[in-house]
Amino acid sequence: DVKVTQSSRYLVKRTGEKVFLECVQDMDHENMFWYRQDPGLGLRLIYFSYDVKMKEKGDIPEGYSVSREKKERFSLILESASTNQTSMYLCAHGGLVEQYFGPGTRLTVT
Amino acid sequence: GQQLNQSPQSMFIQEGEDVSMNCTSSSIFNTWLWYKQDPGEGPVLLIALYKAGELTSNGRLTAQFGITRKDSFLNISASIPSDVGIYFCAGQLPGAGSYQLTFGKGTKLSVIP
Numbered sequence: 001d002v003k004v005t006q007s008s009r010y011l012v013k014r015t016g017e018k019v020f021l022e023c024v025q026d027m028d029h030e031n032m033f034w035y036r037q038d039p040g041l042g043l044r045l046i047y048f049s050y051d052v053k054m055k056e057k058g059d060i061p062e063g064y065s066v067s068r069e070k071k072e073r074f075s076l077i078l079e080s081a082s083t084n085q086t087s088m089y090l091c092a093h094g095g096l097v098e099q100y101f102g103p104g105t106r107l108t109v110t
Numbered sequence: 111g112q113q114l115n116q117s118p119q120s121m122f123i124q125e126g127e128d129v130s131m132n133c134t135s136s137s138i139f140n141t142w143l144w145y146k147q148d149p150g151e152g153p154v155l156l157i158a159l160y161k162a163g164e165l166t167s168n169g170r171l172t173a174q175f176g177i178t179r180k181d182s183f184l185n186i187s188a189s190i191p192s193d194v195g196i197y198f199c200a201g202q203l204p205g206a207g208s209y210q211l212t213f214g215k216g217t218k219l220s221v222i223p
Contacts, residue, residue: 042214097209098155103151106150
């Protein structure tokens, strides 16, 4: 069974706070991804990583940063949370093609 | 970026009916994937297709990789209430950097018992 865990299912933060979302996979996959999902906009790629300490910007990286210190762990950081970052955040990992998603974190910024 | 046009956007069907949805693009894709997302959960991979013309089944689900490589179809036979959810198609473009996927916006399926 493919397993990927995300640190929280639901999170409420205040504007301006620093927010850490963590993702851990147990499949030894090279590639890890962070998406956000909003109604009507679908899945949008924020950042991805193809190796430890490597990162690439996705389609909407503004306001976010990432960290990958270990192969199994990929963190998404909101340096100063804003209300427009209220969303569902999904982590995924994969090999050559398929991506496997975590359960998601529903983040609300007030 | 590239777009995947997924249709229909939503559908309401009676339990027991068959369902068909599709994904089209103006670009050629190397791989097509189909996911299902239950409310409040992450998408789960249902079927992966790797070559043009391929037809693959997973239980009551059947998906096909279009012969032009620009489309894919998902069929669900004899729908049941637990089929409710959002179905996403995703494709991998030739030469896609670091194995990125392009996603459709989903088909929301409702099943009336």
